[in-house]
Amino acid sequence: TQLLEQSPQFLSIQEGENLTVYCNSSSVFSSLQWYRQEPGEGPVLLVTVVTGGEVKKLKRLTFQFGDARKDSSLHITAAQPGDTGLYLCAGKRNNNDMRFGAGTRLTVKP
Amino acid sequence: ETGVTQTPRHLVMGMTNKKSLKCEQHLGHNAMYWYKQSAKKPLELMFVYSLEERVENNSVPSRFSPECPNSSHLFLHLHTLQPEDSALYLCASSQGVAGGFTDTQYFGPGTRLTVL
Numbered sequence: 639t640q641l642l643e644q645s646p647q648f649l650s651i652q653e654g655e656n657l658t659v660y661c662n663s664s665s666v667f668s669s670l671q672w673y674r675q676e677p678g679e680g681p682v683l684l685v686t687v688v689t690g691g692e693v694k695k696l697k698r699l700t701f702q703f704g705d706a707r708k709d710s711s712l713h714i715t716a717a718q719p720g721d722t723g724l725y726l727c728a729g730k731r732n733n734n735d736m737r738f739g740a741g742t743r744l745t746v747k748p
Numbered sequence: 749e750t751g752v753t754q755t756p757r758h759l760v761m762g763m764t765n766k767k768s769l770k771c772e773q774h775l776g777h778n779a780m781y782w783y784k785q786s787a788k789k790p791l792e793l794m795f796v797y798s799l800e801e802r803v804e805n806n807s808v809p810s811r812f813s814p815e816c817p818n819s820s821h822l823f824l825h826l827h828t829l830q831p832e833d834s835a836l837y838l839c840a841s842s843q844g845v846a847g848g849f850t851d852t853q854y855f856g857p858g859t860r861l862t863v864l
Contacts, residue, residue, distance in 0.1 A: 679857050683853070726791070741790075
């Protein structure tokens with residue numbers, strides 16, 4: 639069992655649709671990050687959330703950290719083909735142990 | 749060159765070969781990392797170096813041997829690998845060791861390794 643479970647594993651949608659992907663755990667995290675990884679590239683940091691219940695917006699992307707700091711979601715409004723990629727969450731526990739989820743692979747079709 | 753670079757981008761090797769992966773960061777960072785990314789699995793942290801000293805080694809088999817000659821360069825020496833070691837090997841760097849999440853990790857593009 640993975641420490642961070644991401645769902646769905648794969649998601650294929652049409653341009654203009656909205657979507658939400660999830661990152662869940664039974665562990666509490668002091669902070670959580672979301673990354674996007676495009677084919678042939680390394681992950682690029684999108685956001686860091688540190689406070690339970692925190693909501694951060696990055697253009698059409700909305701990130702939420704759960705009140706109990708065990709889970710997080712990423713919502714994309716009006717998805718575009720450029721949003722295609724692997725979305726990874728990574729959580730840091732109080733012992734400075736940082737773990738990644740396996741990712742959600744998103745495909746946005748024109 | 750900017751950011752974090754990795755060479756080679758692709759590597760095919762036999763189980764008896766010896767090869768090395770190279771990572772270079774042009775960001776003036778003090779910490780560098782090796783990760784393994786396999787299909788459908790989470791990124792696995794392999795090694796962490798801070799100011800050229802290894803600070804973490806997550807039970808990685810001895811057939812993987814890291815080397816950090818200075819704060820800008822990191823190598824991963826490979827010897828007698830197994831087919832299950834085939835994966836994308838990612839290098840990252842950060843200003844400090846990523847114990848603090850304020851230290852953003854910047855990843856290189858990775859080396860796609862195939863072990864025959």
